[in-house]
Amino acid sequence: MSLGWTQHLILVPVVLPLLCGALLIPVNEKRHQLKFIVNLASVLGLLVTAITLVWLTDEGWPDGIGVYLMANWVAPFGIVFLADRLSTLMLLFTALLAGAVLCYSMRSWSRIGVHFHSLFQFLLMGLNGAFLTHDLFNLFVFFEVMLAASYGLLLHGYNPARLRASLHYIAVNLAASLLFLIGVALIYAATGTLNMADLARRLSHISGDGLTLAQIGMTVLALAFLAKSAMWPLGFWLPATYAAASPPVAAMFVLLTKVGIYIVLRLWLLIFANEPPGAAGFDALLWGGLATIAFAAVGMLASETPARQAAYAAMVSSGILLAIIGFGQSSLVPAALFYMLGSTLAIAAFMLLIELVERINRPGAAMLALTMEAFAIDERPEQPVGEGIPATLAFLGLAFIACALIIAGLPPLNGFVAKFSILHGLLHPGPGQTVSPGAMTLIALILVSGLAAIISLLRFGVRTFWAAGVLKPPPLHVTEVAPIGLLLLFSGGFVVQAGPVFEYLHRTADGLQRPAQYIERVLEEPVVPNPLSP
16 A cells, blocks of 8 residues: 555645745845746645645545545544645635735735745645644644744735734734643643544543543633634734735735634534534634624724725624534535635735725825715716726726625625525524524624625725716736736636535535544544565
8 A cells, every 4th residue: 555646735735835935035035026936836836736636525535535644653643634625625715815916916015025925935834734734733833834924924015004003913813822822732631632533532532620621721722713713802903904914915814814714613513513503612603703793894884994894894704604603503504615715705806906996096085075975065067978987997896896796795796695595594494493593693693794894885985986086097907907807706706606616515514514434534544554564
């Protein structure tokens, strides 16, 4: 028996950005084109690898799971990397978003400051490692790599507002990392393992003081994940941080909150598979998610700047996902994953679009629009004359409309399909079951948050494209326009291919709902025998 080349692919999403980031460090910043080409080649390599792994988990490997034993040590004693439909989907999602963001930053943002490309690669390494690792301590290591890179990227092209936001962001994440490490230590003291599959198996056999210690450790660990997922009140840092970051960094940061969602989904469905939906842990996620939706909806209405509106929109999406996980209804998982993919792409595209839209605003245009709105001034031309819409303004307007429709969940784009699927699942819990008060509360908040998004984004759109007077087409470059169009095209493509996408997501959710098979596949993976041994 020997490992095939396909299993070695599981290492590529971590090793490739590690090597690329390290090789780019000594390259002089004046050779920015070379650094961009190497960075882009690495991202394209990650994209090809992710597509291959998605195919292998869906068609090639038994049970849709690929296991890689580091240093040929059997689980749970060695480090395990695991690729299943969910983790490979996140790898593909990360590579797509990274490619778009990198192309957007080519002309300007990658040249401001130093080591942008190395930090970008290390961020991808941390993200991919978090999706693939099956060990809590190594999850902590990859989280730290991801956060360390995000600290540098947040400060990239720094200004006073960005510097203040970065200090808050670093302080909060250092506290979350400390909680993470304490939680891991308590869990290891109680169970003697950090392998996720072995941990799920052992938790069902411990009791007394050991169980209490393990529960405390899981609670502390959950606080770290939920802080990264921006659950209220732990997500107070997010609006100011995302609004202050440069556009490409803010777009990547939208994905960082989904890492916490991924870990919560993975651990909750694995470790608490035998717990009823109404258990304390599920209730905490449900009501914490509901509070996050309410807080973020109010924040969107109160925000005047589009960057803060986008940040609160990211909090709304996190709140909806956390509430669905806490609701504990397995039929909602595919709709939640569909919503996560579409909303993240739309919010990331909106983060990039904001910079381009702001170029059309003349000095004082925003104040003029507010004054005209306050005093009900109706500005009309003396003679109506038809004029053609410049291509740049047409693109900005259509892209803004697409982002607004997806974020608010209006037809005909994928935001509506995702929210409709979620509402349908909440209203049809199963045979003999009634709609619970928690479900009704979640339905009401999803609708209210959509209304808040419509009002806040429409207000920004009217002031920018309508009430600002004669608009001068801003200069745009194809490397700025194409990434935004690509993200919106992928997001809109989910509607055209909703059937196949939902079929894949149902298979993904089905694998998550079978923890026993998952545990067996990890713990019984054989080592590769030494060909030189007798």
